[in-house]
Amino acid sequence: MAKESKRRENSTRHPGATDNVKGRAGRILAKASKHDTYETAPEAETAILVAVPDKRQADARTQEYLDELAFLAETAGAIVTKRFVQRLEKPDIRTFVGEGKLAEIKAYVDHSGASMVIFDDDLSPSQLRNLEAELQVKIVDRSLLIIDIFASRAKSATARTQVELAQYQYLLPRLTGLWTHLDKQRGGGVSQRGPGETEIETDRRVVRERIDFLKERLKELDKQSQTQRKSRTGMVRVALVGYTNVGKSTIMNLLSRADVFAENKLFATVDSTVRKVVLETVPFLLSDTVGFIRKLPTRLIESFKSTLDEIREADLLLHVVDISHPSFEEHIAVVNDTLKDINAADKPMLLIFNKIDLYNPEVTAEHHGGFEGMNEEEEETPRPTLEQLKATYMAKLHDPVIFISAQERENVDELRAMLTRRVAAIHAERYPSVQPISPDNEEWQS
Numbered sequence: 144m145a146k147e148s149k150r151r152e153n154s155t156r157h158p159g160a161t162d163n164v165k166g167r168a169g170r171i172l173a174k175a176s177k178h179d180t181y182e183t184a185p186e187a188e189t190a191i192l193v194a195v196p197d198k199r200q201a202d203a204r205t206q207e208y209l210d211e212l213a214f215l216a217e218t219a220g221a222i223v224t225k226r227f228v229q230r231l232e233k234p235d236i237r238t239f240v241g242e243g244k245l246a247e248i249k250a251y252v253d254h255s256g257a258s259m260v261i262f263d264d265d266l267s268p269s270q271l272r273n274l275e276a277e278l279q280v281k282i283v284d285r286s287l288l289i290i291d292i293f294a295s296r297a298k299s300a301t302a303r304t305q306v307e308l309a310q311y312q313y314l315l316p317r318l319t320g321l322w323t324h325l326d327k328q329r330g331g332g333v334s335q336r337g338p339g340e341t342e343i344e345t346d347r348r349v350v351r352e353r354i355d356f357l358k359e360r361l362k363e364l365d366k367q368s369q370t371q372r373k374s375r376t377g378m379v380r381v382a383l384v385g386y387t388n389v390g391k392s393t394i395m396n397l398l399s400r401a402d403v404f405a406e407n408k409l410f411a412t413v414d415s416t417v418r419k420v421v422l423e424t425v426p427f428l429l430s431d432t433v434g435f436i437r438k439l440p441t442r443l444i445e446s447f448k449s450t451l452d453e454i455r456e457a458d459l460l461l462h463v464v465d466i467s468h469p470s471f472e473e474h475i476a477v478v479n480d481t482l483k484d485i486n487a488a489d490k491p492m493l494l495i496f497n498k499i500d501l502y503n504p505e506v507t508a509e510h511h512g513g514f515e516g517m518n519e520e521e522e523e524t525p526r527p528t529l530e531q532l533k534a535t536y537m538a539k540l541h542d543p544v545i546f547i548s549a550q551e552r553e554n555v556d557e558l559r560a561m562l563t564r565r566v567a568a569i570h571a572e573r574y575p576s577v578q579p580i581s582p583d584n585e586e587w588q589s
C-alpha cells in the first residue's frame with residue numbers, strides 16, 4: 144500500500160511518468176505535444192486525406208469538406224498529396240474504409256512515402272489500431288488534428304492547460320482500446336492477469352490523475368479570471384463569435400485598434416482577447432474568441448470552457464460570417480448549434496456578413512476545383528446577389544444583419560454606428576436612472 148501510494152506520488156510529480164504513457168501507447172499524440180508553433184515546425188510531413196461520406200451527400204459538399212480538412216492539415220504543417228473518397232452507408236467497423244479502398248490507400252502510401260493518413264471523422268480506438276497496423280504510418284483523425292492545431296496555437300496558461308486536458312481526454316479511451324482484445328480473450332479472472340493489463344492499468348491511472356490535476360488547475364485559473372472579470376462588471380460586454388477564419392480578429396483589430404493575430408489559417412485565435420473599446424463616448428468590452436468548426440469535438444468544447452465563458456457572459460454576440468465561402472449557410476448553422484451546446488444561444492445577436500469584396504454570385508462550388516464524378520448540374524446552381532441575400536436575411540431573422548468587408552473597410556462606419564446604438568441601448572436598459580451616455584433614440588435596427 145505504502146509502495147503503491149509512493150509510486151502514485153512519483154507519477155504525478157514527475158513529468159516523465161506521463162511522457163512514458165504518451166511514448167509507449169500514445170505515439171499518436173507525439174506531434175501534438177512536440178512542436179510549439181506552426182512557424183518553427185520542422186520540415187513538412189506529407190499527408191493523405193480520407194473521407195467516407197454517406198451515399199446521399201452531394202459531391203460538391205464532399206469536396207468542400209475535403210478542402211476544409213486540407214486547410215486544417217496545412218494549418219498543422221502538413222502537405223496534402225492525395226485525397227481518397229469512399230461512399231458508404233456506414234463506415235467499416237474495423238478499418239473505417241472498406242477492404243478494397245484500404246488496399247488502394249496502402250498502395251499509394253507505399254508508393255508515395257506519405258507520412259500520415261488523415262481521416263475526416265473520428266476513429267474508434269480499434270479502427271485506429273487496425274489502420275495503423277495495416278498502413279504502417281501515422282493515423283490522425285479529425286479530433287487529433289484539431290487538438291494538434293490548438294496545441295500549437297495556445298499561448299496563455301489557461302489555453303495551454305485546456306489543450307493538455309483535451310489531449311489526455313483523447314488519449315484515455317485509446318489506452319483502453321489498445322488492450323480490449325486481451326480483456327475479451329481472458330474473460331476475467333485475477334490469476335490470469337497478464338503484464339499487459341497491469342501496465343495499461345498503471346497508464347490509465349497516470350492519465351486519470353493528470354486529468355484530475357489539470358481540471359483542478361483550470362479551476363484555479365478560472366477563479367483568477369473570474370476575479371478579473373468581476374472587476375469589469377458594469378461594462379457592457381460584446382463577443383465576436385463565428386466559424387474559423389471568417390475575420391473575427393480582423394474586425395477586433397478594426398474596432399479596437401488592438402493588434403490581434405489574424406491570418407489565413409484555421410484557428411489563428413485560440414486564446415481569447417478582451418479590449419476596452421469606446422465608440423462615440425459609448426464604452427464597452429469587446430472580446431475575440433476561438434472560432435468554431437463543423438464536428439468540433441465535444442471534449443474540446445468542454446475543455447475550453449473558460450475561454451467560452453467570454454461568450455456565455457456577453458450581453459451581445461457579433462456573429463461573423465464569411466459570405467464568400469460556398470458553405471456559409473452551413474457555417475451559420477454550425478455556429479448556432481455550438482452556441483446552443485454551450486448555453487449561449489439566447490443572447491442578442493448581430494449578424495455580420497464579412498468579406499463582401501470576395502463575394503461573387505457568378506462563382507459556384509466549381510472554383511474549389513472539381514473532382515472525378517462530380518455532378519455537373521450541382522455546380523451550376525447560381526448564387527444569389529448580395530442584395531437578394533440581404534433581403535432574405537433581413538426578412539428571415541429577428542436579429543439585424545450588416546454586410547461589410549473588414550479588409551477593404553467597406554461599411555465599417557455603418558457597423559460602428561449600429562454597434563454604438565446597440566451597446567448604448569443595453570447600457571440604458573441596465574442603468575435606467577444613470578444614462579451617462581446619450582443613446583440614439585431612433586430604432587437602431589431600422
Ligand SMILES: Nc1nc2c(ncn2[C@@H]2O[C@H](COP(=O)(O)OP(=O)(O)OP(=O)(O)O)[C@@H](O)[C@H]2O)c(=O)[nH]1
Nearest residue numbers: 388389390391392393406407410411412434549550
Ligand atoms: N478578402 C477579405 N479577406 C478578409 C476580410 N476580413 C478578413 N480577411 C482575411 O481572412 C483571414 C482570416 O481572418 P481572421 O481575422 O484571422 O479570422 P478569424 O475569424 O479571427 O479566424 P480564427 O481566429 O482562425 O478563427 C485573414 O487572412 C484576413 O486577412 C475581408 O473582408 N475580405
Ligand SMILES: [Mg+2]
Nearest residue numbers: 391392411412
Ligand atoms: Mg482569430
